[in-house]
Amino acid sequence: MKGIIGKKIGMTSVFSPDGKQTAVTIIEAGPCVVTQVKTKETDGYTSLQLAFGDKKEKHTTAAEKNHFAKSNTSPKQFVKEFRNFSIEKALGESVTVDIFAEGDKVEVVGTSKGKGFQGVVKRHGFHGVGEQSHGQHDRQRAPGSLGNSSDASRVMKGVRMAGRMGGDRVKVKSLKVVKIFPEKNYILVSGSVPGHNGAIVYIQK
Structure with a gap:
């Protein structure tokens, strides 16, 4: 498995060379910092802990500051663990949208809009x-x-x-990666993903 944390930007349409229109969701994915590496010897399983989104230091606890200091990064707002990460990364390295390629089938996990x-x-x-x-x-x-x-x-x-x-955890499967903009950290996936604009989502493959 490989994955990344992102923020839903909104929806738009893209057109193929033959004029076919595809509705896509724009997600600003990463860059995420590797804040913890778990191995089978020390933890019983393998995983990478990724962090995304800057957080003010005054809103960060001392334990969190020490945790992020180990990876030489500033405090982050969102942390997610991805098990059995298929790409080897060291503590403090970045994970970007380059881990995916156009045409990949991915799963997107998010929280649906609350409707009261x-x-x-x-x-x-x-x-x-x-x-x-x-x-x-x-x-x-x-x-x-x-x-x-x-x-x-x-x-x-x-x-x-x-x-x-509403307000439920929703996973949408078999979404196609239509386009990637590495310079902007944007990834465009076909169809809709759960959550409002600005909501945090997890993309995994």
């Missing part, structure tokens, strides 16, 4: 209870009946109801 408390139509795709008839009114987006009356006398677990929606 939503009803069953938006949250689960319900259609409501039907038209206004037989005295019904304002029932188009209602959930309908929720449970049995006398037998169970309760609402069973797992019933789809209104509630908090």
Whole structure:
């Protein structure tokens, strides 16, 4: 596996030489600093810990400062561990978008947009209870009946109801790397990725 931490910039379109349009997401990926190297001998498994995004020293604890000082880097805001990294990197080295190539298939992990408390139509795709008839009114987006009356006398677990929606960890697989701009640390992947503009995402292959 190889991966990198990035920030979602937004979406745009790119056109191939034959005029085919592809919707892409722009991600500012890296440069990330290797802040810890774990090996099978010392930790039982192999991984690289990457850090991304500068952090003010006044918001950094003493333990974090000492940790980042070992790799000769300034305090970072986001830290992520990637197991079984396929490229050998030493402590303090940088990981950039060059680890990927155009045409690669990658996975992008992020946190979806939080939508607050939503009803069953938006949250689960319900259609409501039907038209206004037989005295019904304002029932188009209602959930309908929720449970049995006398037998169970309760609402069973797992019933789809209104509630908090969004803000979940989402992984999108098989996204194609359309283009890479190493000088700007930009990577363009096909389709959409979870999160708002400016959200932190993890790209891995």
